[in-house]
Amino acid sequence: MKVEDYPHRHPVATRWADNDVYGHVNNVEYYAWFDTAINAYLIGEGGLDIRAGDTIGLCVESHCEFRAPVTFPETVAVGLRVGKLGHSSVRYELAIFRAGVAAPAAQGWFVHVFVRRDDRRPTPIPDGLRTALARLLPAE
Amino acid sequence: MKVEDYPHRHPVATRWADNDVYGHVNNVEYYAWFDTAINAYLIGEGGLDIRAGDTIGLCVESHCEFRAPVTFPETVAVGLRVGKLGHSSVRYELAIFRAGVAAPAAQGWFVHVFVRRDDRRPTPIPDGLRTALARLLPAE
Amino acid sequence: MKVEDYPHRHPVATRWADNDVYGHVNNVEYYAWFDTAINAYLIGEGGLDIRAGDTIGLCVESHCEFRAPVTFPETVAVGLRVGKLGHSSVRYELAIFRAGVAAPAAQGWFVHVFVRRDDRRPTPIPDGLRTALARLLPAE
Amino acid sequence: MKVEDYPHRHPVATRWADNDVYGHVNNVEYYAWFDTAINAYLIGEGGLDIRAGDTIGLCVESHCEFRAPVTFPETVAVGLRVGKLGHSSVRYELAIFRAGVAAPAAQGWFVHVFVRRDDRRPTPIPDGLRTALARLLPAE
Numbered sequence: 001m002k003v004e005d006y007p008h009r010h011p012v013a014t015r016w017a018d019n020d021v022y023g024h025v026n027n028v029e030y031y032a033w034f035d036t037a038i039n040a041y042l043i044g045e046g047g048l049d050i051r052a053g054d055t056i057g058l059c060v061e062s063h064c065e066f067r068a069p070v071t072f073p074e075t076v077a078v079g080l081r082v083g084k085l086g087h088s089s090v091r092y093e094l095a096i097f098r099a100g101v102a103a104p105a106a107q108g109w110f111v112h113v114f115v116r117r118d119d120r121r122p123t124p125i126p127d128g129l130r131t132a133l134a135r136l137l138p139a140e
Numbered sequence: 141m142k143v144e145d146y147p148h149r150h151p152v153a154t155r156w157a158d159n160d161v162y163g164h165v166n167n168v169e170y171y172a173w174f175d176t177a178i179n180a181y182l183i184g185e186g187g188l189d190i191r192a193g194d195t196i197g198l199c200v201e202s203h204c205e206f207r208a209p210v211t212f213p214e215t216v217a218v219g220l221r222v223g224k225l226g227h228s229s230v231r232y233e234l235a236i237f238r239a240g241v242a243a244p245a246a247q248g249w250f251v252h253v254f255v256r257r258d259d260r261r262p263t264p265i266p267d268g269l270r271t272a273l274a275r276l277l278p279a280e
Numbered sequence: 281m282k283v284e285d286y287p288h289r290h291p292v293a294t295r296w297a298d299n300d301v302y303g304h305v306n307n308v309e310y311y312a313w314f315d316t317a318i319n320a321y322l323i324g325e326g327g328l329d330i331r332a333g334d335t336i337g338l339c340v341e342s343h344c345e346f347r348a349p350v351t352f353p354e355t356v357a358v359g360l361r362v363g364k365l366g367h368s369s370v371r372y373e374l375a376i377f378r379a380g381v382a383a384p385a386a387q388g389w390f391v392h393v394f395v396r397r398d399d400r401r402p403t404p405i406p407d408g409l410r411t412a413l414a415r416l417l418p419a420e
Numbered sequence: 421m422k423v424e425d426y427p428h429r430h431p432v433a434t435r436w437a438d439n440d441v442y443g444h445v446n447n448v449e450y451y452a453w454f455d456t457a458i459n460a461y462l463i464g465e466g467g468l469d470i471r472a473g474d475t476i477g478l479c480v481e482s483h484c485e486f487r488a489p490v491t492f493p494e495t496v497a498v499g500l501r502v503g504k505l506g507h508s509s510v511r512y513e514l515a516i517f518r519a520g521v522a523a524p525a526a527q528g529w530f531v532h533v534f535v536r537r538d539d540r541r542p543t544p545i546p547d548g549l550r551t552a553l554a555r556l557l558p559a560e
Contacts, residue, residue, distance in 0.1 A: 156440070156446075157440065157446055157448060159440060159441040160437065160439060160440075160441070161439040161440070161441065161443050161492075163441050166436075166437055168437060212441075
């Protein structure tokens with residue numbers, strides 16, 4: 001995968017606390033960056049209202065392969081695309097790209113199920129979110 | 141999977157900051173708990189020296205399925221076992237158990253490759269660590 | 281200050297990610313432990329309902345002096361007492377104690393203003409919380 | 421204080437996990453941003469080598485007043501200046517500014533003591549760091 005394979009890219013500047021005792025960013029932070037890129041997109045492009053909306057997205061599964069270290073300070077790009085857009089769930093495919101490096105430092109995926117905020121039961125993806133997500137499907 | 145399927149259990153008390161805006165622990169924290177349970181075991185039982193040892197463990201892949209919410213304050217058990225113990229790598233299988241609930245709130249896995257600290261090249265798992273890890277293999 | 285000067289003590293087990301690149305717990309985490317000890321006490325002893333209650337506590341000021349390093353893995357005690365209990369605010373005094381070490385590894389304070397959840401305006405501390413907080417005032 | 425009072429400004433994009441259950445950024449994260457702004461400056465402008473340098477900066481005291489909420493997603497500016505530059509220590513003054521808002525959302529300070537990495541004893545601030553820090557002193 002290359003950065004061009006991801007129609008949306010979200011920049012993330014690493015933080016001091018992302019580093020672990022081995023002098024590179026801890027593996028766990030990559031998932032925090034995935035979460036950030038996905039939710040920033042849903043809020044900005046799809047109208048997700050994380051504080052008061054009726055529908056929220058809950059992560060039910062995630063995965064990451066770590067291939068190269070990332071350091072502090074540094075700004076990476078989180079590449080985001082949609083692998084599968086279902087009735088009430090979406091599978092995102094993500095990768096972390098360092099500046100000037102073609103191969104991703106990490107590659108993973110993340111599944112959101114959209115639920116009603118009040119009873120946390122699955123609900124169809126609202127139109128605004130669906131339209132935004134459909135734009136991240138790979139072109140045929 | 142049940143808690144009895146995991147020969148080692150590491151307690152984790154949730155923290156205020158583990159909660160996200162939806163009022164439950166953020167999915168990312170489960171990976172931080174996996175990391176904590178694994179490294180505490182390697183240090184305490186296997187002699188891993190995270191500050192000065194020649195050999196360190198790097199995460200190359202991880203995965204988690206999230207099935208039920210966890211809250212703050214609450215103490216969960218991280219169940220840990222070894223699924224595959226290789227020459228220089230180990231695959232851990234983990235699950236999060238809430239008190240009094242048989243089904244895991246989350247289940248996942250995590251792969252460490254052991255490398256030399258100085259050049260980050262793979263190296264055989266040292267004897268002390270291997271002995272400690274072998275104790276977490278399932279009984280035949 | 282000694283641990284006996286704090287009527288409430290909340291244990292905190294350090295986590296892998298608390299460590300920074302210098303091999304000890306990052307200063308920022310001490311504040312996260314303060315937050316955790318305070319809120320766990322308010323929830324468990326004072327009936328604070330962080331998800332749906334009308335009154336919530338917002339931090340308006342905090343402070344910490346760092347005197348000795350803390351490591352991973354390790355369990356510390358967060359000592360908690362109330363320095364000043366006002367109409368709608370409370371000043372907590374806190375310290376971090378390592379096992380078997382009389383002098384605190386860190387010492388600080390933290391001010392909560394209680395507000396209405398809906399408009400975030402200051403509100404008198406509810407009776408249940410006030411009773412619980414008063415128990416942490418120093419004896420005369 | 422206004423943003424113009426801080427000669428260096430470091431942008432920080434909030435992350436999903438910065439939010440707490442009350443729907444705004446948790447107070448603790450502001451300290452993480454202070455740490456990030458300071459260390460990014462020391463590394464980029466002063467030659468601090470966090471992985472292998474002989475001299476490192478340890479936080480011995482910090483403080484913050486919180487005046488207005490910050491949300492996700494949002495990019496804030498961390499204003500940084502030097503209040504006092506001593507022989508082996510430095511006191512930073514910091515503030516968090518939201519886009520288009522003159523009054524800081526938070527204001528605080530942070531004291532670094534520079535120590536030798538090997539024995540953690542105080543050491544004079546190296547010339548490169550001192551020169552970089554002196555540029556952040558207020559003009560007379």
